[in-house]
Amino acid sequence: MDAVLRTVAVYGFLLVVLRISGRRTLAQMTTFDFVLLLIISEATQQALLGDDFSITNALVIIATLLAIDVGLSLIKGRVPASSKLIDGLPMIVVENGAVLEERLRHARIDESDILESARETQGLESIDQIKFAVLEITGSITVIPKDR
């Protein structure tokens, strides 16, 4: 019982905290983000396992994690509002070559992030070559170029 409750608590806390910290936090991983991820997983592992290193405990925790995950995906499929709440929504940040500044500011990204993605994925060099740039729910920026 203890293992299941621990797992649910940790899963719920991580879900809320990572949602709060914003989608960019762990999406575009810098070296430091990678280290942060390692530290978070280390701290999480301790809380999940406690001092019980038995196989049973590990199996119970893995089963619980996957059960929550599957359960959430089922709920997300049935109730669109819950998907919005858990994953958020994509948002347009560039429209027909014009940057939507206010939106960028609130999402804590800047023009250079968009340009980086434009170079990387489309080989574009300036904002006015972009028809749409979308900040996806994963935190990545997808770019649709203007017709040439």
Place this chain on the structure above:
Amino acid sequence: MPPTRQDNDTWRNRTHPIEEDMQFQRGTWRAERIGWVVLWLIVLLALLGLFSEGPLSMASVESPAGDLRITYGRFERNGAPAELKLAVEPRRAGEVAIRISAPVMEAFTIESVTPKPRTERGIAGGVELLFPVAAGGPLTVHMTMRARSVGVVTGEIGIGENRPARLSQFIYP
């Protein structure tokens, strides 16, 4: 400065190439901001010791007769070590009997006691530890316990038949 076309336009919901809900998005941002404040508060309270080990957690209590002073942590965590310091003023040389009530024994496992008691035995309502003491000298006992339950623990620790000191602790999961 008059609003430009884009300012008016910023929060309009687009439908192409994706379906937007900017009202929801702005709500999310507000929730994020509140969440950050909560995170900082958690860090601050942790520094202050609300989650054990800190000024808010440190407490001490004295028995009614004044023969025992206990320094303990108001907040402890399940599975984590908890320190307890008992300062005893013995009336005479010989032996001091420290009695620990059952609720404390149920909530904590005693991992080590320094100095070691000469004997320990179960008594009605708890455990009694017997320490030899030199003439007149105060006795300080350090106990390292490990919490093994969750919630409020109200226990009593006393010297022999004297009225014990009451201590109340909260153990986090």
